[in-house]
Amino acid sequence: MSESFEPKIIAFVCTYCTYTGADLAGTSRLKYAPNVRIIRLPCTGRISPMFILKALQQGADGILVSGCHPGDCHFTHGNYHARRRWMVFRTLLDFTGIPSERIKFSWISAAEGHKFAELINSVTDDIRKLGPFDQYKNLIRETEAPATL
Amino acid sequence: MAKIGVFICHCGENIASKVDCNKLATSIGEHPGVAVALDYKYFCSDPGQERLKKAIKENNLTGVVVAACSPMMHEATFRKACAEAGLNPYLCEIANIREQCSWVHTDYDMATQKAMEITRSMVEKVKRNNKLQPIEVPVTRRALVIGGGIAGIQAALDIANAGQQVVLVEREPSLGGHMAQLSETFPTLDCSQCIMTPRMVEASQHPNIRLLTYAEIESVDGYIGNFQVRIRMKARYVDMSTCTGCGDCITKCPTKKISSEFDCGMGKRTAIYTPFAQSVPNIPVIDKASCTYFKNGKCKVCMKSCELNSINFDMQDEFIDLDFGAIVVATGFQVQDNSVYGEYGYGKYKDVINGLQFERLASASGPTSGKILRPSDGKEPENIVFIQCAGSRDCSKGVRYCSKICCMYTAKHSMLYAHKVHGGIAQIFYMDIRAAGKGYDEFTRRAIEEDKAAYFRGRVSKVWQENGKLMVRGVDTLLGKPVVIAADMVVLATAMVPQPDAKDFAKTIGIGYDEYGFFNEAHLKLRPVESSTAGVFLAGACQSPKDIPDSVAQASASASKVLALFSKDKLEREPVVASNNETTCAGCWGCVLACPYNAIEKKDILDRSGKVIKRVASVNPGLCQGCGTCVTFCRSNSLDLAGFTEKQIFAEVMAL
Numbered sequence: 001m002s003e004s005f006e007p008k009i010i011a012f013v014c015t016y017c018t019y020t021g022a023d024l025a026g027t028s029r030l031k032y033a034p035n036v037r038i039i040r041l042p043c044t045g046r047i048s049p050m051f052i053l054k055a056l057q058q059g060a061d062g063i064l065v066s067g068c069h070p071g072d073c074h075f076t077h078g079n080y081h082a083r084r085r086w087m088v089f090r091t092l093l094d095f096t097g098i099p100s101e102r103i104k105f106s107w108i109s110a111a112e113g114h115k116f117a118e119l120i121n122s123v124t125d126d127i128r129k130l131g132p133f134d135q136y137k138n139l140i141r142e143t144e145a146p147a148t149l
Numbered sequence: 150m151a152k153i154g155v156f157i158c159h160c161g162e163n164i165a166s167k168v169d170c171n172k173l174a175t176s177i178g179e180h181p182g183v184a185v186a187l188d189y190k191y192f193c194s195d196p197g198q199e200r201l202k203k204a205i206k207e208n209n210l211t212g213v214v215v216a217a218c219s220p221m222m223h224e225a226t227f228r229k230a231c232a233e234a235g236l237n238p239y240l241c242e243i244a245n246i247r248e249q250c251s252w253v254h255t256d257y258d259m260a261t262q263k264a265m266e267i268t269r270s271m272v273e274k275v276k277r278n279n280k281l282q283p284i285e286v287p288v289t290r291r292a293l294v295i296g297g298g299i300a301g302i303q304a305a306l307d308i309a310n311a312g313q314q315v316v317l318v319e320r321e322p323s324l325g326g327h328m329a330q331l332s333e334t335f336p337t338l339d340c341s342q343c344i345m346t347p348r349m350v351e352a353s354q355h356p357n358i359r360l361l362t363y364a365e366i367e368s369v370d371g372y373i374g375n376f377q378v379r380i381r382m383k384a385r386y387v388d389m390s391t392c393t394g395c396g397d398c399i400t401k402c403p404t405k406k407i408s409s410e411f412d413c414g415m416g417k418r419t420a421i422y423t424p425f426a427q428s429v430p431n432i433p434v435i436d437k438a439s440c441t442y443f444k445n446g447k448c449k450v451c452m453k454s455c456e457l458n459s460i461n462f463d464m465q466d467e468f469i470d471l472d473f474g475a476i477v478v479a480t481g482f483q484v485q486d487n488s489v490y491g492e493y494g495y496g497k498y499k500d501v502i503n504g505l506q507f508e509r510l511a512s513a514s515g516p517t518s519g520k521i522l523r524p525s526d527g528k529e530p531e532n533i534v535f536i537q538c539a540g541s542r543d544c545s546k547g548v549r550y551c552s553k554i555c556c557m558y559t560a561k562h563s564m565l566y567a568h569k570v571h572g573g574i575a576q577i578f579y580m581d582i583r584a585a586g587k588g589y590d591e592f593t594r595r596a597i598e599e600d601k602a603a604y605f606r607g608r609v610s611k612v613w614q615e616n617g618k619l620m621v622r623g624v625d626t627l628l629g630k631p632v633v634i635a636a637d638m639v640v641l642a643t644a645m646v647p648q649p650d651a652k653d654f655a656k657t658i659g660i661g662y663d664e665y666g667f668f669n670e671a672h673l674k675l676r677p678v679e680s681s682t683a684g685v686f687l688a689g690a691c692q693s694p695k696d697i698p699d700s701v702a703q704a705s706a707s708a709s710k711v712l713a714l715f716s717k718d719k720l721e722r723e724p725v726v727a728s729n730n731e732t733t734c735a736g737c738w739g740c741v742l743a744c745p746y747n748a749i750e751k752k753d754i755l756d757r758s759g760k761v762i763k764r765v766a767s768v769n770p771g772l773c774q775g776c777g778t779c780v781t782f783c784r785s786n787s788l789d790l791a792g793f794t795e796k797q798i799f800a801e802v803m804a805l
Contacts, residue, residue, distance in 0.1 A: 010805055016681070023219045026248030034259040037266055037805045038249055040220075041793055042725060045743070046777030048795075055802050071652075072661045072669070074681055075776035076745040085781070111673070117253070 007061035007127040009036045012047045014078070017068035017109050024113030032117040033124040036064065043067065045078025049089045052103060057136040062102045062127035066119070069107040079107070101126070102133055151276045152184035154210040155268060156201050158192040158217035160247055167251035167260040173216070177268050182276055184208045193223050201227070202234035210236060212275035216244040216268045239281035239724065239792065244271040266805055273804035277796045281724040284770055288374040289474040290314065290715045295366060295658075298326020299345065299697060300689025300704040301479035302352045307708030308477075309357035313715050316471060317352060318380060319362045323428035324349045326481050327690075330411060332511035332519070334697060335561045336592035342427060342514060349429040363434055367468065369476070369658045370747070372772065373684030374720045376473040384464040386435035387421070392459040394431035398451035399423070407439045409516075413506045415524065416516030421451045421460075426514055435460075475684050475711040478668060479704060480654065482690040485540040485547065485644040493539065494612045495641060499525040500619055501612060503539075503643040504558055511565045521569050523638055530637030532574035533566055534621045535559045536609050540644030542580060548644050548665060553694040555642035556583045560593040562640060563602035575602045576634055578609050578623050586696070605632060612639055645694040660685055667693050678706045686710050725775035725792040727768045734765040734787040740779035741766065748772035749779060 013019050019040050025032065041047060044067030052063050065086065073079040086105050093100040104123050108116050155177050159165035170188040178186035185208050191197050192215060205213065213236065215227045220243040228238035246264040254260040290313055294305040297319030305317040323329075329349075331341035353360050367379040387398075402419035409416040411424040418424075420440040421433050441448035442462060452460040484505050487495035494501045500523050502510075513519040523530050537559050540547035556579070563575035575596075582604070584590040596602040607624035614620070618635040625632050647666035648654070655662040660680040661669035668691050671679040678686050686707035689700040714720075729740075731754065741749045752767035766788070768779075777790040789795055 008805075010802065020221065023221060023245075023248040026219070026252040029252055031255055032253055034250075034254045034256065034263050037263070037270065038245075039270070039798065039801050039805075040245075041777065041798070042790070043776035043778060046781060046790065046793060048781045051798055051802060054799055055805075058803055058805065060805070072681075074661075075774055075778070076656075076659050078745065078776045078778045081743060081778050081781075 005128060005132060007035050007124060007132070008059060009062040009064060009123060009127055010055040010060045011036050011038045011064035011066065012041060012044075012051055013038055013065075013108075014043045014067040014074070015040050016043070016074035017072065017107075018066040018116065020110035021108040021112045021116045024110065025116045028113045030113060030117040032120040035124045035127075036120050043073065043075045043078035044082035045073075045075065047082055047085075049085065049092075052089075056098065056102070056133060059137060061130070061133045062104070062123060064104045064106065064119075064123050066106040066108045069109055072109060098135070099130070102130060151182040151212060152208055152210050153182050153212045153214060153272050153275055154201075154204050154208060155183055155186040155272060156192050156204070156213065156215045156217075157186070157188040157246075157268070158197070158215065159188065159190045160218060160251075161190065164217070164247050164251045167254060167257060168246060168264045169257070169261045172261060173265055173268065176265060177272065180269060180272055183272060184210060192217055193226055198226070198230045201230050205231065205234040205236050211240065212278060213241040214244055214268060214271045214275050215241065216246045216264065216271070218247040219243070219245045219249070237280035240275065240278050242271045242275045242278065244268040270801045270804040273800040274797045277794065277800050279791065279794075281791055283721040284724050284726065285719045286372075286374050286722055286771055288715060288717060288720055289376075289472045291316065291471070291473050292475045292477060292711050292715075293318065293376070293378055293471070293473040294477045294479060296326065296479035296481055296689070296691070297321070297324035297352075297360075297362065298479060298481045298689060298700075299328040299348070300481070300700040301326070301477070302348050303701045303704035304477045304479060304688050304708045304711075305352055305358050306348065306355065307705050308711050309355045311708075311712050312357065313712065314357055314359075316359045316361060316473070318364050318366065319360075320365045321424060322363045322385070322432075322434040323424050323430070324352060324360070324362065325425070325429070327505070328697060329425065329427075330413070330505060330508055330512070332508045332513070332515070333561065333565060335557045336586070336588040338561070338564070340513070342512075346427045346429070349427070353429045360430070361469070362430060366654070366657060371472075372746070372774065374474045374714070375771070376476060376684065378471055378473055378476075380469045380471065382467040382469060384466050385432065386437075386460060386462055386464045387433055388459040388461055389430065389432050391457045392432045393457065394423075394433075396433075397454045397456070398460065399433055401450050401454040403448065403450055404439055404441055407436065412509045412516050413503070415502075415506050415509045475686065475714050476658065477686045477688055477704070477707045477711060478658065478660065478680065478691055479688040480648055480651065480691040482645045482694065483648055485646045487539060487641050487643055489546045490539060490641070492611045493536065493609065493639070493641060494614070494619070498612070498614055498619060498639075499523075500530075500637065501639040501641065503641045504555065504562065505643070507562050507640045511562070511569070519569070521566055521573075528637075529570055530573065532576060532634075532636055533638045533640060534609075534619070534634055534636040535562060535575065535577040535640045535642065536621075537577065537579040537642040539641035541642075548646065550665070550694065551583060552645040553583070554645065554696045557586070557589055557592065557696065559640075559642045560584075560596040560602065564596050564600045567600035567602070575600070576636070577602055577604045578607055579604055580606070580608070586698070607632070645690060647691070651691065658682075658685060667691065678703055678710060684714065723775065723792075725790065726770045726773040727775065727777065727779055727788050727790050728770075729766050729768055730787040730789075731765045731767070733785050735785050736764045736766065737784055738766065739782040739784060740788055743778045743782040745776065745778070746772050746774055748774070
């Protein structure tokens with residue numbers, strides 16, 4: 001891969017903790033890598049594995065999922081559902097051959113602006129090292145037809 | 150055909166310095182479905198909002214994206230502006246290009262590119278937004294206050310005085326909490342009970358307050374405006390309706406040597422007891438674990454002594470179910486168990502006590518009637534060593550936080566001691582003196598200058614007994630010398646910690662807590678009395694260590710939040726709720742298991758003859774809080790979440 005590869009990372013975050021934590025990083029004027037695009041959801045419990053697959057298919061090189069710390073979920077236990085779902089989904093990914101290290105799972109509270117900035121930097125570095133994720137892109141190119149939902 | 154308007158805010162230089170807003174407007178203007186794209190210096194300003202409204206009307210827009218600050222900041226502002234221009238407010242979305250773009254990136258081109266993608270993603274979302282109507286829910290105008298200490302009493306009185314109904318629940322047999330245990334209070338040295346008991350009586354006699362003592366919260370269901378709470382009334386074995394509180398039973402009870410919780414083990418009580426003389430209500434309870442009758446099946450002396458036949462050994466716990474519109478949590482704190490400091494000899498030497506025990510010694514209602522006497526031999530101590538931060542600010546053994554009140558109460562203890570034992574020497578080991586508060590620093594100066602308290606800046610490493618004295622070895626870091634003091638008594642300024650069951654309680658009621666078990670506020674600075682759950686408010690030391698003035702202030706703040714809530718007949722809620730497609734629902738009930746709010750019910754689908762042909766899931770929009778966990782669980786893609794539909798999110802992803 002080339003040195004200048006800039007990964008595209010899509011983050012699925014809950015609005016109550018991580019999204020607010022990301023806002024705090026902004027309010028605190030912390031600087032971090034510009035590679036992540038955030039999709040705001042009410043709760044990590046809302047995050048379907050399909051979103052992650054779709055994002056990878058659309059050309060994302062990495063995925064970040066982040067929500068409230070265990071015990072702190074605004075909806076009492078949506079994050080536990082997300083965690084359990086992730087444990088199962090990760091096994092499935094490994095089985096299907098999609099490298100699960102492209103997907104990062106994390107807890108960031110609304111007070112952890114610093115941690116958010118650090119996480120974005122470390123995730124960006126990690127994905128940059130992994131290089132572009134072109135499994136789907138190649139597949140699409142070969143079949144010459146856009147994949148549908 | 151979608152006609153989306155995109156409004157790009159410069160936010161002065163906040164966005165414009167890192168994002169090329171003009172270029173952004175030009176390129177997003179070419180995006181399919183975008184009818185108009187404008188940039189302006191401040192869209193949140195009045196002229197900015199006017200521009201937005203004008204553009205909506207002129208272009209007959211079907212959706213709006215405002216690329217500006219975080220939705221937490223101005224989503225409400227712009228949605229209101231849309232509504233004023235005749236557009237359903239839920240057809241407006243915010244693209245966050247300030248907090249999550251311009252403020253955090255330095256590269257102009259990359260930030261512009263990112264802002265473009267964020268905005269484009271939101272345009273694609275808005276194209277799939279639906280018109281929504283806010284959900285109206287009724288408000289039950291009755292407040293539940295949990296905890297009958299000074300914070301709970303204050304909150305209950307404030308709400309009741311405003312004419313609203315309050316139920317005040319206390320798990321101990323009497324109101325009062327920790328404040329009732331204190332001797333005198335800093336920085337004025339007024340007697341705690343003298344200022345506390347009138348409040349307790351006022352709360353118990355208030356026509357708008359229903360007092361439930363010796364009661365605990367069993368379960369909490371529902372949501373803001375509509376909580377359903379089950380309260381367990383623990384069996385007192387004394388009939389509250391007939392008992393007059395004459396106290397004959399207490400005098401006659403043969404089991405007299407039970408360590409008194411109220412006196413922190415410094416005094417004794419009987420098996421049938423009231424915690425202290427001014428208890429409210431002044432109705433005793435039987436401590437089942439210590440009562441001779443409950444242990445051996447024989448005794449009933451209290452029953453025989455009671456002329457009103459108020460004693461009933463067959464009493465059972467009872468449950469009361471009540472509806473509430475708001476909850477104030479004021480469950481208070483505990484003092485840390487000092488046995489973590491083995492080297493200080495707490496629990497090993499009788500004359501090493503904690504601050505709360507010293508309060509009981511100094512209290513006129515305490516086991517020594519306010520005389521400072523050594524627990525070991527009942528003699529007056531000639532000197533006392535006070536050790537501050539015995540637990541607080543100690544990462545290795547105690548807690549990392551400052552307990553906030555110990556500097557002040559240790560200064561107070563040294564003064565009380567000097568006033569009661571003339572010639573007594575108070576020696577205090579401290580880390581820092583934290584006396585921030587009205588009249589607080591003056592108070593500690595008074596302890597040092599007038600009452601001659603000797604302060605040593607340093608920690609104590611060990612306390613041991615030698616020739617009937619407690620030897621205290623510490624260091625005076627200002628002199629740079631080790632110090633050994635032979636003391637008659639040692640008082641540890643113990644850390645304030647959450648109630649032992651605080652975390653379980655938080656789960657019962659559905660609020661968040663921190664690493665220690667103190668309850669979390671919705672925002673540390675801007676929403677300090679609201680919990681993360683709407684309609685549940687916090688007061689007093691259950692949130693963090695607090696002194697009396699802070700607890701009272703927070704209690705009044707909580708009460709005002711409750712009253713604001715009760716000022717409306719109906720509440721408007723965001724219509725972000727799940728709904729189910731009953732045609733495709735297979736009735737697997739995965740959603741029922743996933744829902745944290747029991748908002749999903751099983752509904753029968755009937756044919757014309759009334760026969761059940763199918764059972765499907767049905768979401769109660771009043772109960773649904775909109776987390777969307779059920780949507781992800783749904784195997785047949787029948788459930789969806791308004792505002793965050795599958796279509797919307799996929800569209801967002803695909804636009805990135």
